[in-house]
Amino acid sequence: MGLGPTKRIGEWLGTAERATGFARLDAEAFPAFEPGWVWLTGAGPGAPGLMSLMCYHALQTCDVVVYDALVNPDILRWVKVGAELEYAGKRGGKPSPTQKDITHRLIDLARAGKRVLRLKGGDPFMFGRGGEECQHLALAGIPFRIVPGITSGIGGLAYAGVPATHRDTNHSVIFLTGHDATGNMPASVNWAAVAKASPVIVMYMALKHLGEIAAALMAGGRDGGDCVAIVSNASMPHQQTAETTLAEAGAFVASADPPTPAIVVVGGAADWRSLLDWYKGAIRDNPIG
Incomplete structure (x- = not known):
C-alpha cells in the first residue's frame, strides 16, 4: 500500500522552472540583501552541503564576509567574486579578536553601506553569540536578518x-x-x-x-x-x-x-x-x- 497518490510536475511550469539542477533557483524570489544590512547566518556543522539556500544566497550577494574559525573554508569559495573576506575567529589560547571588536566592526561596515554577511559555524543562536551581536546591532540602529543553520x-x-x-x-x-x-x-x-x-x-x-x-x-x-x-x-x-x-x-x-x-x-x-x-x-x- 502506497503512502498517497503520485504527483508529477506538470506542463504548467515556466521556462525557469523547467531548468534542471540548481539553475531552477535562479528565478526564485530570494529576499534582497540591502546595503547597510547585516545578515547573521549559520553555515552548519562543517560539510558545505549542509548550509541552507539562504546562506548560499547571502554568499552570492554580500559585499563582505566576517567569518568565524568554525566555518569550513570550502564554503567561502562560493562567495561572490569581489567580496571581501574578514577572519574573526576566536580559538582558546590563541590571539583572537574580542567580541567587542567584532561587534564594532559589523556596525562600522554596515554604516559604510556594505552588505555584511556575519558567517558562523552551526547556528548563530546556539552558543554562537548571535544574540549578543544582534543586541548591539539593534541598539546601534543597524537592520539585520537571522539565517538559522544546522547546529552540530x-x-x-x-x-x-x-x-x-x-x-x-x-x-x-x-x-x-x-x-x-x-x-x-x-x-x-x-x-x-x-x-x-x-x-x-x-x-x-x-x-x-x-x-x-x-x-x-x-x-x-x-x-x-x-x-x-x-x-x-x-x-x-x-x-x-x-x-x-x-x-x-x-x-x-x-x-x-x-x-x-x-x-x-x-x-x-x-x-x-x-x-x-x-x-x-x-x-x-x-x-x-
Whole structure:
C-alpha cells in the first residue's frame, strides 16, 4: 500500500522552472540583501552541503564576509567574486579578536553601506553569540536578518549515527555549553538538576572541562556507567568518534586528547551509534557532505 497518490510536475511550469539542477533557483524570489544590512547566518556543522539556500544566497550577494574559525573554508569559495573576506575567529589560547571588536566592526561596515554577511559555524543562536551581536546591532540602529543553520548538536550527531531524540530512548534532551565567558566550567548551571532532568545531555565546547562536568553530574546522581560519545570535526571527511563512560570521561580525554571542535553526548542516544553509523567508507570521499 502506497503512502498517497503520485504527483508529477506538470506542463504548467515556466521556462525557469523547467531548468534542471540548481539553475531552477535562479528565478526564485530570494529576499534582497540591502546595503547597510547585516545578515547573521549559520553555515552548519562543517560539510558545505549542509548550509541552507539562504546562506548560499547571502554568499552570492554580500559585499563582505566576517567569518568565524568554525566555518569550513570550502564554503567561502562560493562567495561572490569581489567580496571581501574578514577572519574573526576566536580559538582558546590563541590571539583572537574580542567580541567587542567584532561587534564594532559589523556596525562600522554596515554604516559604510556594505552588505555584511556575519558567517558562523552551526547556528548563530546556539552558543554562537548571535544574540549578543544582534543586541548591539539593534541598539546601534543597524537592520539585520537571522539565517538559522544546522547546529552540530543535532546535525553533527546525526553524522555520527546518534539521534538526539529517539522514542525508545529519550523524550527530552538538554543542550548546554562546557564553558562560560571566562573559559571556566559554567558556575551558573545547576549540575545536580541537569544530572536528573533528561536522559540525554548534549554538550558544546566541553572537552576542556569534561572531567569536572562528569564529576558534577555523578555527584548529582548520574550513573557513571552512562555512555559518552565524543564527535570531533562532525560532518567532515576527517570526522572522528570516540566512546567512553561518564566515570572514565575525564581520564579518557586526558589520555586520548580528542580533536576539537567536538560535540559530546551523554546518555542512551549514544547507544544507537553502532547500529546507525552510516558516515563511513567511500561516503566520506565526497567533501560536500
